[in-house]
Amino acid sequence: MIVTIDGVAASGKSSVASGVASALSIPYVSSGLLYRAATLLALEAGTSLSDAPALLSLLGAAPLRLEPLAGGNRIYLDTPDCPRELTADAHTSAVDAGVSALAQLPQLREWVNARLRALTPPFVAEGRDMGTAVFPQARAKFFLVASPRVRALRRVKERVGDVEAVEQALIARDEQDQLQSHPAADAQIIDTSDLDLAGVIAAVMAGVQERA
């Protein structure tokens, strides 16, 4: 079984995916973490975020490993001499600001999608295009939205920042991600603005049971 949870930036995808995956006793998979880790490595190497061949060559030499646990995804660079966890560094403002440029490149989307499709179900997959491009066969699909202000307020609780600036950055990233971020025709759209986390998880679980 595959359940997909897509949505705009900071709409609650990973928290909801984690809650749903825990309730179903299956892992969840964060596709955004692969885009983020690729962006981090490119920024560190000084590789242009719009140079697909250079990015693919960089990633070809980088033994990235995604750990898709129900409680939270982690990503590692398994270089034999100096293994390193990249998860925290992949969630900085610098990565936030660069990731959409890399994610626009079809070759990089294929690189991510090949890794996702190689995973063995069951799992909950979260991102932007899980229910449309990557797992169109998923049993149940959801798309989370929330107002930019609500999302910014939630994000500044996790990371220090000015609400206004965070809101503008979220709006800018939504625009840059527009091409790949839309609900599948058979997705249930959930506005999480006035729901708490437990409420969103319950709504998704109800939708999953309906399709069991």
Ligand SMILES: Nc1ncnc2c1ncn2[C@@H]1O[C@H](COP(=O)(O)OP(=O)(O)O)[C@@H](O)[C@H]1O
């Ligand atoms: N419905 C909700 N109500 C309140 N806080 C939420 C809700 N959904 C998510 N959050 C919080 O908002 C922040 C962003 O959620 P996250 O799951 O990281 O979103 P995304 O994966 O879409 O970026 C987290 O701190 C999370 O705990």
Ligand SMILES: Nc1ccn([C@@H]2O[C@H](COP(=O)(O)OP(=O)(O)O)[C@@H](O)[C@H]2O)c(=O)n1
């Ligand atoms: N399926 C996906 C997942 C992420 N992404 C890209 O990766 C970025 C980071 O995704 P994320 O899900 O970790 O970001 P947040 O919504 O959690 O802030 C997005 O802004 C997109 O540019 C994508 O294009 N397609």
